[in-house]
Amino acid sequence: MPAEEALERLVGLQAQAPVPPYFGLWTxxxxxxxxxxxGLLTERRAVRIALMRGTxxxxxxxxxxxxxxxxQPFMERSLATTFGKELDGLDPAEVAAAGRALLERSPLTVGDLSAALRETWPDRSAAALGNVxxxxxxxxQTPPRGVWGRSGRTTYATAEDWLGAPLDAEPDLDxxxxRYLAAFGxxxxxxVQAWSGLTRLRAVIERLRPRLVSFRDxxxxxxxxxxxxxxxxxxxxxxVRYLAPYDNAILSHADxxxxxxxxxRRAIATRNGLIPGTILVDGFVAGMWRIDGAGGATTLDVQLFHPVSGHRRVELEEEGERLLLFAADGVAGCELRIADA
Incomplete structure (x- = not known):
């Protein structure tokens, strides 16, 4: 299917970093x-925006x-939880209105936006004001950030201005x-709550019960x-599949x-919340992968959690070679290195 249709089938792709969505669609x-x-990004048919779980x-x-x-309820609750002390005595709605006025003039980098807000609230941290x-x-986040082969600082525009259309007037939780169940059921x-960050969704499920089927694990x-x-x-x-860093398949369930x-899961966890690329063998994570493009050559390093042999080993190597060709845009000088457990 086309990439645009796949994005909707998956209810979006995790995109904390610019490149992983490309690997997510490639696989x-x-x-x-x-x-x-x-092209979807530069033509404004797709965007990068904080949504599920605030990511x-x-x-x-x-x-x-x-x-x-x-x-939106999660975004507001998350702000209060993370920056409550720093925002004490401040009207967040007033900061948001000032931010909207600034962004309606032109898109701004995070640094420029925060600096402009601090002119009005000099006693508040840039991080707190920017997160409001x-x-x-x-x-x-506007291009070129997120565009393959290009780089750019995180620059904000309001969704309404960038897309030339308003948001839906009412949230449709049903x-x-x-759509979550269609992608991940x-x-x-x-x-559902772990994926979205929302709470009290049991009432929604009960309302939808006649339209669903249920099982017991x-x-x-x-x-x-x-x-x-x-x-x-x-x-x-x-x-065998090579999943992208932060892949939805890894992060979309409580269990x-x-x-x-x-x-x-503990092996891939990092203190700063980075989720590496992972490898599925027989449908379960069996290792991690990392691509290094330093020095003009592209290297794919695979670290297995347990031995993989036979036809699965052949699949692992063949799929790794395909990933290398994709990541390097067909440029020669690629190397696949697999470290066994």
Whole structure:
């Protein structure tokens, strides 16, 4: 399918860093090329914006308008939790209004926006003022940031100005939950809440019950799914896949043991919240990968958590070579290095 359709099928892609969404689509779509996603960004058909759990996602323009109103309660709660002390005695709505006025004149880098706000509130930290705007206003990160092969500082514009259209007037939580299940079901209520950052979604699930099917997992928890969603037989072969850093498949459930064991989850955890690229073997995380383009040569380093042999080893190597060709845009001088457990 086209990249734009895939973005909507997945309800966006995690995009804390500029490049991972390209790998996320490469591993899912046949024949995907970076120019397709880059074009969506430069043509304003896709944007980077803080959404689920307050993290930056790359979504279509239509989803930006649909999703941000649904996630606004989390954005406001997150602001109060993280910067409550620094904002004590300050009216966040007033800061947001000032930020909107500044951004309506022209897009601004985070630093320039914060500096301009500090002219009015010099006793407040730049980080706190900048995050008021990020959390209370639907601000998108404008290109060239996020465009393959280019770089740029994080620069904000309001979604309404950048897209030339208003956000949806009312949040549609029913649609949000249904789309989550279409992408990630079967799932529990806790899974939906962990993915979105929202709370009290059980009432939404109960309202949707007539439109859903339910199951029980090994622990007796109720899982929900769409009636026509694909649920392959347990014996269906799962091919080797290289998942992107921050990939949705790793981060979209409260119970992540469906795809990564607790010991391996600890292995990929970092203090600053970075999630490396991971490798799926038989549908479960079996290692990590990292690409280094220093010195004019592209190197793919794979660290396995357990031995992989036989035809799975062949798949691992062949898929790694494909990833190298994609990452290096076909340039010669690539090297695949696999470190066994």
């Amino acid at each position: 899912r779509l046949a024949g995907f090329r970076p120019a397709e996603l880059a 930056v996602h790359l979504v279509t323009a239509a989803d930006c308008r649909r999703l941000r109103p649904c996630l 705007v990020r959390n209370l206003l639907p601000v998108v 649609s949000l939950v249904l 079967p799932a529990t209520v806790r899974d 090994e622990e007796g928890r109720e899982l929900w799914d769409l009636p026509g969603a694909p649920r392959p037989d347990a014996g269906t072969p799962a091919p 992540r043991t469906r795809i990564i064991g607790d010991q391996h």
